[in-house]
Amino acid sequence: MPELPEVETIANGLHKRVAGDRIESVWVGAKPEPLKSPATEISRVLEGARVQRVRRVGKHIVFDLESPGKQDESQWIVHLGMTGRMLVCSPEVETPKHTHLVAKLGSGRELRFVDPRRFGRLEVRSGSFRGPGAEPLQVTTQEFSEMFHPSKAPIKAALLNQKFLHGVGNIYADEALFRAGIRPRRRANSLTRAELGKLHQGLKKVLQAAIAAGGSSISDYVDADGEAGFFQIQHRVYGREDKPCLKCKTAIRKIVVAGRGTHYCPGCQK
Numbered sequence: 507m508p509e510l511p512e513v514e515t516i517a518n519g520l521h522k523r524v525a526g527d528r529i530e531s532v533w534v535g536a537k538p539e540p541l542k543s544p545a546t547e548i549s550r551v552l553e554g555a556r557v558q559r560v561r562r563v564g565k566h567i568v569f570d571l572e573s574p575g576k577q578d579e580s581q582w583i584v585h586l587g588m589t590g591r592m593l594v595c596s597p598e599v600e601t602p603k604h605t606h607l608v609a610k611l612g613s614g615r616e617l618r619f620v621d622p623r624r625f626g627r628l629e630v631r632s633g634s635f636r637g638p639g640a641e642p643l644q645v646t647t648q649e650f651s652e653m654f655h656p657s658k659a660p661i662k663a664a665l666l667n668q669k670f671l672h673g674v675g676n677i678y679a680d681e682a683l684f685r686a687g688i689r690p691r692r693r694a695n696s697l698t699r700a701e702l703g704k705l706h707q708g709l710k711k712v713l714q715a716a717i718a719a720g721g722s723s724i725s726d727y728v729d730a731d732g733e734a735g736f737f738q739i740q741h742r743v744y745g746r747e748d749k750p751c752l753k754c755k756t757a758i759r760k761i762v763v764a765g766r767g768t769h770y771c772p773g774c775q776k
């Protein structure tokens with residue numbers, strides 16, 4: 507499942523490819539699951555609109571649209587779910603199975619939404635979409651501490667709670683806790699200011715490193731000739747159960763917190 511860094515990479519890649527382009531016509535498939543807004547509404551909003559900007563909000567890709575003769579801004583919001591992909595390609599490229607939307611662009615190319623497992627969602631809205639919670643890369647350490655300090659939940663669960671921060675998923679929560687030296691089951695309200703500060707820094711670092719690593723593999727997501735698949739930065743704890751910690755050689759342990767597989771080093775994390 508794409509997490510914040512992947513979605514940011516994809517949104518930036520789409521921005522480079524389609525910002526300024528106009529959507530001329532839209533084909534929407536018959537499968538109902540991917541459509542959070544009715545098909546007719548999606549077509550009505552997208553057709554004739556110019557893509558001003560593509561950006562990430564939480565784990566959503568947001569297309570800011572400008573429509574001739576319409577005062578209100580509207581937005582096309584795409585959630586990739588587990589297996590969703592947005593492809594930009596020429597119309598000659600064969601349309602893959604599980605394509606749920608094709609937007610023909612003024613530049614002659616097509617923008618396609620492909621999703622085999624159909625957990626992805628397409629939605630249109632007017633006004634400015636902000637999503638719940640705060641952006642992890644934008645909150646200050648002060649705000650971060652104030653957000654988590656009152657919570658009695660295990661810190662890992664609190665990090666995953668989208669009401670606090672949006673876009674932080676399982677992998678980066680584990681990696682951030684490792685960098686901060688904090689065990690995932692600790693209650694958020696048991697963390698000192700200093701620990702919360704370290705956690706905030708750790709989270710920002712791991713997200714930024716992943717975004718930087720993603721830049722080189724962007725073609726895998728948005729160019730139709732690329733293969734599906736997500737890049738990975740070297741994880742320090744996630745997916746490394748029973749392997750020696752890269753820092754202290756203690757075996758990485760896997761437990762379940764908030765219903766999610768959680769990895770930590772008993773040596774480095776207190």
Ligand SMILES: [Zn+2]
Nearest residue numbers: 751754771774
């Ligand atoms: Zn360790």
